[in-house]
Every structure is written in structure tokens, then in C-alpha cells.
Amino acid sequence: MVVRIKEKSLWARFAAYRLKSKRAAIVIGNTIYLHNTTKEEFLSNIKWVRHEVAHVLQYKNKGTIRFILSYLMESFNMGYELNRYEIEAKKKETDLHILEGVEFI
Ligand SMILES: [Zn+2]
Numbered sequence: 001m002v003v004r005i006k007e008k009s010l011w012a013r014f015a016a017y018r019l020k021s022k023r024a025a026i027v028i029g030n031t032i033y034l035h036n037t038t039k040e041e042f043l044s045n046i047k048w049v050r051h052e053v054a055h056v057l058q059y060k061n062k063g064t065i066r067f068i069l070s071y072l073m074e075s076f077n078m079g080y081e082l083n084r085y086e087i088e089a090k091k092k093e094t095d096l097h098i099l100e101g102v103e104f105i
Contacts, residue, residue, distance in 0.1 A: 002103050003056055009033030027055035029064050043104065047093040053102055054092035058085055
């Protein structure tokens with residue numbers, strides 16, 4: 001699976017603002033958009049990488065539009081922390097196999 005990484009993203013900047021966080025990553029389809037962090041810095045944080053790859057897989061499983069709608073619904077109803085997609089991604093941070101076969105470009 002090929003995962004694209006893009007720095008200096010407006011999407012991620014918006015996510016950082018919403019989450020009141022200094023840096024952020026946001027996934028749309030198979031692309032991870034970064035704000036206030038470099039590709040190298042991001043890739044050196046293995047737990048963070050696993051977390052975002054878990055979101056890429058969620059997109060793959062549900063399909064882009066269905067995932068976005070479902071994610072937004074979940075966030076609206078449960079908030080960010082209790083969003084089931086976030087809970088799953090958090091669990092995947094310690095998954096030793098999730099990055100197997102993943103190529104970052
Ligand atoms: Zn997440």
C-alpha cells in the first residue's frame with residue numbers, strides 16, 4: 001500500500017486549530033497531510049505514523065465518502081476522544097504489523 005505524505009497542508013492546519021494543537025496530521029484517502037511538522041519528523045514518530053496509517057486503512061475499508069461522513073457523524077455525536085475511529089487508531093499505535101507493506105512517498 002502506498003501512502004502519500006504532504007507537508008504544509010491547509011487541511012492539517014485547520015485540524016490543528018480545531019484540536020488546539022501545535023502540529024497535526026490529517027488523513028484524506030491514502031494521503032497524510034501535515035501541519036507544522038516535516039515528513040522526516042513525522043516518520044520518526046512510529047506511534048504517530050501507525051495512528052495515521054490506521055486512518056488510511058479505515059478509509060480503505062469504508063470508502064472515502066462513507067468514511068468521511070461516518071467520521072464526522074461520530075465526532076459530532078461523541079466528540080474527538082470517544083470517536084470510535086480515533087479509539088481504534090489509538091489502539092493501532094502499538095500494532096507491530098500495521099506498517100508491513102506500507103510504502104511512504
Ligand atoms: Zn486520529
